[in-house]
Amino acid sequence: MNFRTVIEPPRHLGYLDHRQHLLLLGSCFVENIGLWLQQRKFDVDINPFGTLYNPESIARNWERIVSGNSFTPDALFQANGLWHSYDHHSRFSRRDRDEALTEMNSRLARAHDRLPVTDRIVITWGSAYIYRLKASGEVVANCHKQPASLFDRELLTVDAIVERWLPIVRYIESHLPACRLLFTVSPIRHLSDGVHGNQLSKATLLLAIDRLQHESRICDYFPSYEILMDDLRDYRFYDTDMTHPSASAITYISELLAESYLTPESREIASQGYKLYTAMNHRPNTGDTDGYKAFLQNTLDRVVRFGQAYPYINMTHEITELNTRINQI
Template sequence: MNFRTAINFPGNPGYIDHRQQILLLGSCFAENIGLWLQQRKFNVDINPFGTLYNPLSIAQSWERIVEGKAIIENELFAFNNLWHSYDHHSRFSGCDKKATLSLMNRRIEKSHRQVPNIDRIIITWGTAYVFRLKETGKVVANCHKQPASIFDRMLLSVDEIVSRWRDIIKYIEDNLPQCRILFTVSPIRHLSDGAHGNQISKSTLLLAINRLQQEFGICDYFPSYEIMMDDLRDYRFYDTDMTHPSKSAIAYITEILEEAYLSPESKEIASQWYKIQRALEHRPLMPDKDEYTIFLQHTLDKVMRFQQMYPYINVSNEITELNTRISQI
């Protein structure tokens, strides 16, 4: 007897590869996937504007990255002793206006330089609800805890989402012929919308992605939402807030992604580097100098062998870090 519902979908081994430049945009689940890839030495650029949830704000962030369009001073506003941008997550907010502006623009410029080389874009939509600033009509990526009275809240339609993304995907087809887009819908439940409202929102996102898949051959879909809802349908797979997936649920979903999209070579590279990454993160509380030096040198030897085996993967920062740590003992 089978006590679970396995989610079957057509995998594509080699779809995600260590030779690729990968951009991730969207909700905190995009960051979960991005961190998993980063810890396994994939070449990733994760959320240059911070965590974003709705398709319109994510579309705008992509367009700004492509244009390399800097944030200007009058786009920032002050609230609760911090400077904010309506296009950014609050982790970019800061006390000093010039420093905040500089941080945002350095991050945009870094991603802009990488655009011609992007091979995969992984996009995670979280909600179809948006907030518009009453004063200007602008859809904001983040309200930054301002009073709800200054915003209008609305549910996007499937047509609005598809229309907004159609030109973006056409641009990618025409200018980045090597690039494919992997859409997913965040498995995080937005219960502030109500249980029914959350389902309407997620359904709108799913229908929009389906339409884009039908129109464009470069669009693919990874069923993270369905895995969470139908395979892991138990509260033990949720964090304590009962809306976010637990660590074990995230690990399970990323294991499915790994099995579906990584080539055997990339699986081996990922496994090798993750062990090295764990060693790099090791910081003994009271290290024995000789023993710790041997440990660091052993780790450095592993990194050097890794570099010889996979010369197309950049490990220069790790080599520099290990040599510095060894010299400081």
């Protein structure tokens, strides 16, 4: 007997490739996927604004990436000793306003400069609920633990999401003709919305993506949500908070992503790249400095050979870091 509902994702080998430039936007689940790709030497730009959850905030920040218009001091507010932006995750918050602004604009500039060469954009929507500032009607990406009385909560409709995102899709079709959009819905449950509310939210997101797929051939969907909900429907695949996927679940979903979209060559490159990543993060447990220096030199040799075999993968950072470590011993 089969006691699992096995999800078979669509097969499109070569959809993701090490020669591509990838942009990932969305919830913390897209950061899990992005880290998996980054560790395997894919060229990824992950969440230039930090973690984002709802389609409206992601659309708003996409438009900022396109324009490249810098944030100004009046975009920040002070609370609990830090300067925050309602467009950014709290990882950008700082005690000094100029420092926060510099970091936000530097990160924005990097994303804007990369955009013309972007081949794939991976979007993970986490929730269809939005929060609007009562004072301005502005939708915020992060409430930064401000009082709930400052916001109005609202569930986006399928029509509203499609209307907001269809111009983005058309822009990509016109200005980035080689680029495709890969949508996912985060399997992380937002139980603060209530169990039923979370289901309504996820259903809204799924229906909106389905509509966008019917509107444009550049829109694709990977069933992260379905894999965790139906294939891995057991609490052992959740973290201790019982809402986020466990490390093994993230690995499983990532491996299905690889099976769906990577050619055998890319999977081999990813395997080699991950071995180099683990070697780069190895730290000695003893005082054997000679042994560790030999290990670093061996790793450097492997990195150089890897870069020569795959010249489209930039290994400059790894080579510089290893040379620095060797010279410090």
